[in-house]
Amino acid sequence: METESTQELSKLFYTIGEVAEMFDVNASLIRYWEKEFSILRPKKNKKGNRLFTPKDIENIRLIYHLVKERGMTLKGAQQKLRENKDDTVDNFELVKMLQDIRTDIVSLKESIELS
Secondary structure, eight states, X not given: OXXXXXXXXXXXXXXXXXXXXXXXXXXXXXXHHHHHXXXXXXXXXXXXXXXXXXXXXXXXXHHXXXXXXXXXXXXXXXXXXXXXHHHHHHHHHHHHHHHHHHHHHHHHHHHHHHO
């Protein structure tokens, strides 16, 4: 499933609303994760609105993967990122690549069946 969260990020900054929409979650969850995970530190403008960089979004994607897709607790995800962030990122990227390959194979199979 191709969502905005898996598409190329093209802007320098994203609002919390845009980020929440990318991951189909509430903005309050993003704010909560910001408090719980030290790797999330969005910039704030003069009004105090959060501005997320593409790097922040990659970190949210990683947190989302651990908590929502793998079902880890917040404490478990925090520990995993603290102790083993590089391996976690590598594993996440590998899983993402495999999911993309699977999507391509399913599409290819469907197009062959239609022929």
